[in-house]
Amino acid sequence: MLRSLLMTVCAVAPAVLPVQAVADTVTLRVLGQPSGSGLIAQQKELPYFEALAEKTGLDIKIEYLPVDVAGIPDTDGLRVLRSGLFDIVSIRGPQVSRDEPSVLGLDLIGQNTSFEAGRAHVAAFMPYVDSRLQSAFNAKLIGMWPAGPQVIFCKPEVNSLADLSGHKVRVGDQSAANFMAKLGATGISMPFGEVQQSLARGVVDCAITGPASANSGGWPEATTTVLPVPLQLAMNGYAINLRSLDKLSAEDQATLIAALEELTNEIWDFSEELYDDAMRCNTGATPCERGKPYSLTAAPVSDADLAAVSAAVTEISYPVWAEQCNAVAADCAETWQATVGALLAK
Known part of the structure; x- marks a missing residue:
């Protein structure tokens, strides 16, 4: 057994x-x-x-x-x-x-x-x-x-941030929408996959994303100009x-x-x-190794535009965000000031 x-x-x-x-x-x-x-x-x-x-x-x-x-x-x-x-x-x-x-x-x-x-x-x-x-x-x-520096792609020709006034701009978050409002533009939130057709049909005039994402999404087919002022990194x-x-x-x-x-x-x-590669691809420059070549016009980046973006942290994006974040966590803005704020102040 x-x-x-x-x-x-x-x-x-x-x-x-x-x-x-x-x-x-x-x-x-x-x-x-x-x-x-x-x-x-x-x-x-x-x-x-x-x-x-x-x-x-x-x-x-x-x-x-x-x-x-x-x-x-x-x-x-x-x-x-x-x-x-x-x-x-x-x-x-x-x-x-x-x-x-x-x-x-x-x-x-x-x-x-x-x-x-x-x-x-x-x-x-x-x-x-x-x-x-x-x-x-x-x-x-x-x-x-x-995802990379977020820049602005437009169907109408633009030469500066001031030219966005009166236009409808697709944005990625509320911080960007508030900045567009300061410029006299209207920030509109929409999924990435809908942007290319929305640009082509005039639902929006401009849209914010990184150059590589824009290239992959075919945005240059529906736009004429890229304004390479870096707003944020997404x-x-x-x-x-x-x-x-x-x-x-x-x-x-x-x-x-x-x-x-x-x-x-x-x-x-x-x-x-x-x-770097996508900026070259979108504007017809070489070498273009990872994307599809297009022929957008790259608008000049002025010191005034760079200064306006830098000032947006303290004047626009931080105050609104701090109130929203503190409503959820009372120590949120205080912690940001002690970390990021301290680095920006240097």
């Missing part, structure tokens, strides 16, 4: 072990950037997540889905994260700031007019935003990265549900976080490369 039982166990054991190994694999569902948003999503984010398990050696399975393919509004990124529907979300800063205003404090109009400034300001304020996401959305903010980032993170050991958590931090650093460098 004993011999028969041992033979049965030995016969069954090989079939049991693979089932246990499969059960140990942690599946992480990733909600990514929109599929048509540009080369950062296509050439950096998607390939990195597809290779993440092999790259890190972690026993994980990645299921990646672009936010537009998932049929989820990008404004719901933090809610989706909190619900646990997705484990990792590639959050779109301006869009999710409606649910968590502190995110917008990473990239107010006039705050990040260069990549160098953006890196410093994000590093200074991100710990606070992370603390807000952990308490309000049960999520850890791992890294933030820029920050995005990666956050993970804390319950999902706890499925991993402490060592594996550190490995995963380090990998996502590496991805954000790669995107910072790639974003800078894309900006």
